[in-house]
Amino acid sequence: MRIRVDPDRCQGHARCYALAPELFDVDDYGQSSVIGDGVVPPELEAKATLAIANCPEYAIEERSEE
Amino acid sequence: MSGVHPVADWSTDFDVLDPGYVADPFTIWDDLRSTCPVAHTGRRGSTWLPTRYDDVVDLAHDIDHFSSTQISVIPVAGGSPPEGERILRYGVPPISADPPLxxxxxxxxxxxxxxRRVEGYQAMTAELCGRLLDGFSGRGRADAAGDYAQQIPVRVIAAILGVPGSLADTFTGWVRDVLEFADDPERRRRGSQALVEYFVDEVARRRSEPGDDLLSDLLGSEVDGVPIEDSVVLGIAALVLIAGVGTTWSVIGSSLWHLATHAEDRRRLVAEPDLMPFAVEELLRAYSPVTMARVVTEDVEFRGCPMKAGDKVLVNFPGANRDPAxxxxxxxxxxxxxxNRHVAxxxxxxxxxxxxxxxxxxxxALEEWLARIPDFSLENGAQVTWAGGQVRGPRQLPVVFE
Known part of the structure; x- marks a missing residue:
């Protein structure tokens, strides 16, 4: 599983950071981003899925592995 | 609020100040969603009220047709804006502004x-809650709204702005004048004037003696190499006080009302403290305090409704959060x-x-309360009063406990 935050959609609700701080960081302006290259270790996939499902702006995308 | 003319048809003549709506808007939204999802009224100007989640979100995102330059749910009666609001030439940005301002x-x-900053305010907040609980936890009864919820955000915001927490009651009074008595133009005028004049003096003081606070920071800020105008600083300061005080206290109060009236939820939250982060989001969803308005910039059809330039639209986030779809x-x-993709x-x-x-x-506020008072309920025959309009929450919430 690989994820990214769409910076144009993210409005800084910070739900992803609250639910999965291992996967997301948030800057001083509220902008979220994935930590590292966005590849989610298997043990954190449930948390990633939860973060995706709770973003009010639908800003987190799951990207197919290439 | 006794002056509100009774509402016979909520789809064509709604009134957010109707006492029935203030006490229980939920069943009214449920009815509207299935019969007339975007309601209209001619009271206090042509105004639209969407009730479906998708419609509210679409409206909030369409900043070209729906401008934030008029955000008051209840427009100021009598035409000219209050003196205090005239000093704020740029309104209270960013909430009352469109890009680029x-x-x-x-x-x-x-x-x-x-x-990071908010983590730094946490210890102060917990200590403040503890002090408030010290004051009444031995008495067996309290007004959970007036003695507790109302006392918390105003002091945290005062610390951030760099103004004295000892003026908390004064600040709260101004905020209530502006937010809750919008249909009483004289009271609203007095509140906004006093608030703005207070900050005019504070700004002048910080020009000579800057401190480590938000007001001083704004005064020292430059945008494109130019210091920002005092009227912008005053607008932001007024916003931080009004929006930072009246809203959070409302949802703290509503949450305590819920826990006082739903014993199972209260016991569960005490027994399973790990639920708290989810419970906080759920209480925010179910009891979202804030409704904002927008003004229509040009004639537009929205979900079949012919909206005219100058019409108001209420961006009904609390209603969206109750949409079964x-x-x-x-x-x-x-x-x-x-x-829980709520839009509180x-x-x-x-x-x-x-x-x-x-x-x-x-x-x-909930953690500290439940640690000290895990078992509480509404006082017998208690008069719970609610404020509504722009911000909904309990203003009097008598509870009893062991």
Whole structure:
């Protein structure tokens, strides 16, 4: 599983950071981003899925592995 | 509010100040969603009220047709704006602004409410809650709204702004004048004038003696190499006080009302403290305090409704959060709700700038209360009173406990 935050959609609700701080960081302006290259270790996939499902702006995308 | 003419038809003649709506808007929204999802009224000017989640979110995102330059749910009666509001030539940005003013004022404000900053305010908030509980926890009864919820955010915001917490009651009075008595133009005028004049003096003082606070920071800020105008600083300061005080206290109060009237949820939250982060989001969803308005910029048809330039639209975030199309069991509080895309803090570019702070305050206020008073209920025959309009929450909430 690989994820990214769409910076144009993210409005800084910070739900992803609250639910999965291992996967997301948030800057001083509220902008979220994935930590590292966005590849989610298997043990954190449930948390990633939860973060995706709770973003009010639908800003987190799951990207197919290439 | 006794002056409100009774509403016979909510789809064509709604009134958010109707006492029935203030006490229980939920059943009215449920009816409207299935019969007339975007209601209209001619009271206090042509105004639209969407009730479906998708419609509210779409409206909030369409900033070209729906401008934030008029955000008051209840317009000022009698035409000319209050004196205090005239000093604020740019309104109270960023909330009352569209880009580009919105964009740069919001950037000045956001770092003060970042995760990192808010963590720094947590110990002070917990200590404050503890002190308030010290005052009444031995008495067996309290007004959970007036003695507790109302006392918390105002002192945290005062510390951030760098103004004395000892003036908390004065600040609260002004905020209530502005937000809750919008249909009493004289009272609203007095409140906004006093608030603005207070900050005019504070700004002058900080010009000579800057401190380590938000007001001083704004005065020292430059945008494109130019210091920002005092009227912008005053507008931001007024916004931080009004939006930071009246809103969070309302949701703390509503949450305590819920826990006082739903013993199972209260016991569960005490027994399973790990639920708190989910419970906080769920209480925010179910009891979202804030409705904002927008003004239509040009004639537009929205969901079949012919909206005219100058019409008001109420961006009904609380109603969106009760939409069964977006939430299972929308009218129940499900403390461990796992999927919860609620829009209590809005949607789009105006997402509440203080949302991190509000969440922390709500969580800490509930944790501290439940640690000290795990078992409480409404006082027998208690008169619970609610404020409504722009911000909904209990203003009197008598509870009893062992």
């Amino acid at each position: 919105h964009t740069w004022t919001r950037r000045l404000l956001l770092p003060w409410f970042s995760h 977006a939430f299972e069991e929308a009218d129940s509080v499900v403390l461990d709700r796992a999927v 803090f809005g949607s789009g570019i105006h997402r509440c700038a203080g949302s991190n702070l509000a969440r922390m305050e709500l969580r800490v």
